[in-house]
Amino acid sequence: MPERSHPYEALPAAELLALDRQHVWHPYGPMPGRQEPLIVSSASGVRLRMAEPVEGHEELVDGMSSWWSAIHGYNHPALNEATTAQLGRMSHVMFGGLTHEPAVRLAAKLVEITPAGLEHVFLADSGSVAVEVAVKMCLQYWRSIGRPGKTRLLTWRGGYHGDTWQPMAVCDPEGGMHELWSGALPRQVFADAPPGGFDTPVDPAYADHLRSLIAAHADELAAVIVEPVVQGAGGMRFHNPGYLRVLRELCDEYGVLLVLDEIATGFGRTGALFAADHAGITPDVMCLGKALTGGYLTLSATLCTPRVADGISEGEVPVLAHGPTFMGNPLATAVASASIDLLLGQDWQREVKRIEAGLLEGLAPAADLPGVREVRVLGAIGVVQLDHAVDMAAATRAAVREGVWVRPFRDLIYTMPPFVTGDADVARICRAVCAAAKEG
Ligand SMILES: Cc1ncc(COP(=O)(O)O)c(C=O)c1O
Secondary structure: OOOOOOOOOOOOHHHHHHHHHHHHOOOOOOOOOOOOOOOOEEEEEOOOEEEEEEOOOOEEEEEHHHHOOOOOOOHHHHHHHHHHHHHOOOOOOOOOOOHHHHHHHHHHHHHHHHHOOEEEEEEOOHHHHHHHHHHHHHHHHHHHOOOOOOEHHHHEOOOOOOOOHHHHHOOOOOOOOOOOOOOOOOOEEOOOOOOOOOOOOHHHHHHHHHHHHHHOOOOOEEEEEEEEEEEOOOOEOOOOOOHHHHHHHHHHHOOOOEEEEOOOOOOOOOOOHHHHHHHOOOOOOOEHHHHOOOOOOOOOOEEHHHHHHHHHHOOOOOOOOOOOOOOOOHHHHHHHHHHHHHHHOHHHHHHHHHHHHHHHHHHHHHHHHHEEEEEEEOEEEEEEEEOOOOOOOOHHHHHHHHOEEEOOOEEEEEEEOOOOOOHHHHHHHHHHHHHHHOOO
């Protein structure tokens, strides 16, 4: 074997794929893998550079923002600068008994930009852990104030909150990704999925359905937890923000905490900075992740109100017993602050609206394709729902042929491009999604 100056770069594609297949799990994959992944050698702006040409393309336009996270695209000078500057100071230091400027600055910034009333920030490693922390906060709050029987959660069907245990328990138990575990997970309370459509008026009958469930279970409910406005990996469905106001009122009336999981929706994706802003409400607890670092590093935040924090801190065990090794990681928190500054330092609403207009126009033809059930667009999110399970390999290949990367699942071909995606690239992504819908 020839000497390699850089072990990764020089690894021939065939060898890399063989090692990958032999040793590496991929998301929701079997072992060994059955589908050959594409090899990315670098990424810049909205383009992923392939280790070797695929369907004649050396680069693919990224239609996924690496699962909602890379809102500014890849290899952004400002984010590179923030990361390398912090790298020169320290990449990590423990957070127990120590603190540092990147984490403190980020926490203060998050308090400033999230709905009024959220004042305390718990930093963790991933979205799923943020949801674990949120659930722990809620259960501990009730235990601390003398209501230890309030341990269950209520959510609506069609949701997705992550892959660790508590989040899995509030994913849709039927047809959802974690159906397998239905007998083993804590049993939560499920409402019907919210009626679809951002602009579809609030259905009073559905509001009554929520009321009757919350009323019936109030004594055992610690919290209602939902994805606001957009249900992501559970089906890419949109609903009227009015349902969040309904939930806020019902939670107040029946003494239940409200958790909003904004891990996918946060940082502008739906056209508002946070989906809660569409409804003008403040949850008791809010989870953030994904785009928090502009897709640079894994980081999440769970914010709560003083009521929740005080309840915990004045209880029998007056601490929140959670402390990940990499809590508040300086590199991640530094780049998160830089990403937020970058977002807020531009007219991001205009960019999201521009992409929304491009998606509306470019995806419209998909509605006439055989096998397409619905086309829907909200903010910088475009969804084509089929009336059958997508042939993932065929759909992906069709999109790649157009020079675009998308990752369909279930009956969905969807895109949420980086906010820096130009009009021509948005149009190209749409052509690719239509091609994928035709062949998938
Ligand atoms: C709404 C929502 N919550 C939680 C998660 C889990 O986040 P992570 O994959 O970072 O654990 C996701 C991920 O897709 C999500 O979309």
